[in-house]
Amino acid sequence: MKTITIIGAGMMGSALAFPARENGNTVRLVGTPLDDDVIAACKETNRHPKFRRDFPAGVTFHRFPECEALLCDTDFIICGVSSFGVDWFADAVLPTVPDGIPVLSVTKGLQDLPDGTLLTYPDLWQRKLDALGKTVPLCAVGGPCTSYELVAHDHSAVAFCGKDPGTLQMLREAMRTAYYHISLSTDVVGIESAVALKNGYALGVALTVGLCRVQFGNDELHYNSQAAVFTQAVREMSALLRLQGCAEIENLAVGLGDLYVTVYGGRTRQIGILLGEGLSAEEAKQRLSGVTLESLVVAERVGRAIRRRAEAGEIDAADFPLLLHIDEVITKGKNAALPWDRFTFPAEK
Amino acid sequence: MKTITIIGAGMMGSALAFPARENGNTVRLVGTPLDDDVIAACKETNRHPKFRRDFPAGVTFHRFPECEALLCDTDFIICGVSSFGVDWFADAVLPTVPDGIPVLSVTKGLQDLPDGTLLTYPDLWQRKLDALGKTVPLCAVGGPCTSYELVAHDHSAVAFCGKDPGTLQMLREAMRTAYYHISLSTDVVGIESAVALKNGYALGVALTVGLCRVQFGNDELHYNSQAAVFTQAVREMSALLRLQGCAEIENLAVGLGDLYVTVYGGRTRQIGILLGEGLSAEEAKQRLSGVTLESLVVAERVGRAIRRRAEAGEIDAADFPLLLHIDEVITKGKNAALPWDRFTFPAEK
Numbered sequence: 224m225k226t227i228t229i230i231g232a233g234m235m236g237s238a239l240a241f242p243a244r245e246n247g248n249t250v251r252l253v254g255t256p257l258d259d260d261v262i263a264a265c266k267e268t269n270r271h272p273k274f275r276r277d278f279p280a281g282v283t284f285h286r287f288p289e290c291e292a293l294l295c296d297t298d299f300i301i302c303g304v305s306s307f308g309v310d311w312f313a314d315a316v317l318p319t320v321p322d323g324i325p326v327l328s329v330t331k332g333l334q335d336l337p338d339g340t341l342l343t344y345p346d347l348w349q350r351k352l353d354a355l356g357k358t359v360p361l362c363a364v365g366g367p368c369t370s371y372e373l374v375a376h377d378h379s380a381v382a383f384c385g386k387d388p389g390t391l392q393m394l395r396e397a398m399r400t401a402y403y404h405i406s407l408s409t410d411v412v413g414i415e416s417a418v419a420l421k422n423g424y425a426l427g428v429a430l431t432v433g434l435c436r437v438q439f440g441n442d443e444l445h446y447n448s449q450a451a452v453f454t455q456a457v458r459e460m461s462a463l464l465r466l467q468g469c470a471e472i473e474n475l476a477v478g479l480g481d482l483y484v485t486v487y488g489g490r491t492r493q494i495g496i497l498l499g500e501g502l503s504a505e506e507a508k509q510r511l512s513g514v515t516l517e518s519l520v521v522a523e524r525v526g527r528a529i530r531r532r533a534e535a536g537e538i539d540a541a542d543f544p545l546l547l548h549i550d551e552v553i554t555k556g557k558n559a560a561l562p563w564d565r566f567t568f569p570a571e572k
Numbered sequence: 573m574k575t576i577t578i579i580g581a582g583m584m585g586s587a588l589a590f591p592a593r594e595n596g597n598t599v600r601l602v603g604t605p606l607d608d609d610v611i612a613a614c615k616e617t618n619r620h621p622k623f624r625r626d627f628p629a630g631v632t633f634h635r636f637p638e639c640e641a642l643l644c645d646t647d648f649i650i651c652g653v654s655s656f657g658v659d660w661f662a663d664a665v666l667p668t669v670p671d672g673i674p675v676l677s678v679t680k681g682l683q684d685l686p687d688g689t690l691l692t693y694p695d696l697w698q699r700k701l702d703a704l705g706k707t708v709p710l711c712a713v714g715g716p717c718t719s720y721e722l723v724a725h726d727h728s729a730v731a732f733c734g735k736d737p738g739t740l741q742m743l744r745e746a747m748r749t750a751y752y753h754i755s756l757s758t759d760v761v762g763i764e765s766a767v768a769l770k771n772g773y774a775l776g777v778a779l780t781v782g783l784c785r786v787q788f789g790n791d792e793l794h795y796n797s798q799a800a801v802f803t804q805a806v807r808e809m810s811a812l813l814r815l816q817g818c819a820e821i822e823n824l825a826v827g828l829g830d831l832y833v834t835v836y837g838g839r840t841r842q843i844g845i846l847l848g849e850g851l852s853a854e855e856a857k858q859r860l861s862g863v864t865l866e867s868l869v870v871a872e873r874v875g876r877a878i879r880r881r882a883e884a885g886e887i888d889a890a891d892f893p894l895l896l897h898i899d900e901v902i903t904k905g906k907n908a909a910l911p912w913d914r915f916t917f918p919a920e921k
Contacts, residue, residue: 315662342661372795375788375794377795378912380799404800404916407918446716447721448721448726448727448728450729451727451728451753453718454715454832458822458825471805472806479805479806483795483832488795544860567758
């Protein structure tokens with residue numbers, strides 16, 4: 224049995240309290256400074272305001288000021304912040320993590336540098352740790368797993384990635400249940416890149432749903448066009464993983480399962496459909512105010528990285544027509560209208 | 573403008589009459605001997621009994637006895653039979669095809685040999701042609717495209733594959749429309765293997781839907797488990813394409829788009845759900861009597877091939893737990909219950 228401190232009371236971090244606690248571990252859920260209301264509600268009802276099931280008995284709930292003291296007595300930390308909390312976590316939490324205590328992050332995303340390099344969040348945090356002179360094993364969770372279905376005990380299969388196999392084994396032993404299935408990978412860049420990229424590409428599939436609604440109305444399902452975009456997403460995700468130096472099929476497999484679930488999984492689907500229906504990114508964001516829209520961030524960052532690397536002659540931008548179209552819809556106000564001809568090869572005359 | 577003869581008045585062959593005729597080609601739809609009623613209905617109403625839209629004006633409809641005469645004056649042939657008609661097509665049609673007239677096949681499937689080799693249908697037909705001493709360019713259509721959505725003009729992206737690039741260009745020129753997008757590939761084994769395999773793996777995802785209905789009822793959606801099986805399908809399909817000598821990402825991309833659409837596309841989904849809900853293969857077939865169930869055939873053949881190749885020491889059967897489970901459900905009456913532990917790696921202790 225381990226003592227586990229989850230930091231960030233968003234949906235995914237909170238959902239991991241279920242397998243963690245059901246395995247008999249000691250589990251504390253600590254809110255960020257933005258989570259005070261959520262923590263108060265959890266204390267009062269033993270249920271997260273966005274979930275339909277109570278937490279397993281015994282999870283304790285804490286506001287952020289208690290965090291540092293809790294970290295003095297924990298076996299590992301789960302970081303449950305969204306990608307908008309990555310810098311906050313680096314500044315407010317990492318300096319207080321005792322040396323040697325692993326951090327398992329659920330945050331999916333990539334950060335682009337001016338030269339078009341795409342860094343994973345563990346990469347970013349490692350830079351911070353190096354600057355602090357601290358030794359904290361950074362691990363991360365990738366793969367298809369929506370929080371509410373994990374809470375419902377639907378079978379979910381994820382990959383824990385990190386540099387140290389022993390740490391990964393310990394994390395798996397603590398977290399795995401009859402419904403939460405965990406593979407292990409030491410390819411952190413591969414897993415993290417794949418599951419971040421899928422957020423951008425899920426926008427593409429969802430965009431197609433919106434476009435079909437405009438063309439055909441809501442009464443008919445149109446999977447041909449979604450599947451065509453899915454095929455193009457496989458091509459482009461694979462090429463981007465190659466660019467990241469991690470084209471192994473296992474990374475792509477985890478990323479594509481994640482793409483599959485994200486297409487159906489709520490927020491990214493919602494905004495993609497709105498964009499496909501003709502709303503501008505600003506209008507869509509307004510319509511979904513209060514919703515965390517990581518997919519927009521990753522699409523914009525990857526789009527910028529592709530253009531930079533293409534300018535440098537390292538890649539051919541023509542290999543990424545889907546992502547670049549999504550980026551133009553988001554950042555340049557271009558109308559959603561998929562460039563179908565650019566998805567076929569060899570190019571039509 | 574070309575003269576195109578479609579043989580087989582099933583849904584997919586008939587659907588291709590839409591882009592073919594809308595492009596201004598001369599299009600004849602010829603039934604197999606089993607299609608007499610369909611042809612009669614098409615003649616009477618200009619609509620296929622299973623479609624919700626009329627054929628474009630000008631398509632002509634013919635019973636099979638007219639076929640041989642029509643083939644004397646055609647630029648190419650579209651073979652629209654199901655995999656249950658592959659041998660019939662080889663015996664009844666191929667001998668009457670004039671030398672040099674291309675055949676474009678929509679039939680998806682694989683045939684296993686006693687040593688576990690998996691042959692595509694173009695491979696099988698080529699053997700027949702060689703025996704006949706005939707020269708007929710064999711091409712095939714792969715990729716995600718359900719017939720009724722093609723008829724509805726949903727954007728659809730497919731790959732035409734064949735050995736001769738010039739023939740492929742001609743076929744694309746004749747068939748492509750603003751909504752029917754065609755890539756070309758000379759990797760016939762790759763495209764055909766990928767799109768046949770997806771039929772087996774779509775059963776796996778659909779099985780998961782059925783299992784979730786039993787566990788959770790019909791009122792909740794459970795995509796985590798579907799996505800987990802999708803990830804496993806990517807792993808296994810990729811390994812099987814490697815075994816077929818055609819692991820290029822493009823083949824996998826086309827196959828995975830096809831898997832995506834098939835999970836939602838009707839027959840395979842229906843039987844997979846029934847199996848997941850606990851019906852035996854026989855009961856499920858009875859429930860769906862009259863429905864063409866190619867997915868069962870391909871799963872059984874690929875399962876047999878995997879076991880043969882594993883017995884010969886060429887592969888490790890442990891790399892294919894999903895397909896082998898599906899096969900056992902179909903052929904051995906095993907209860908549907910996904911072997912989740914075997915989808916994680918490294919193996920749990």
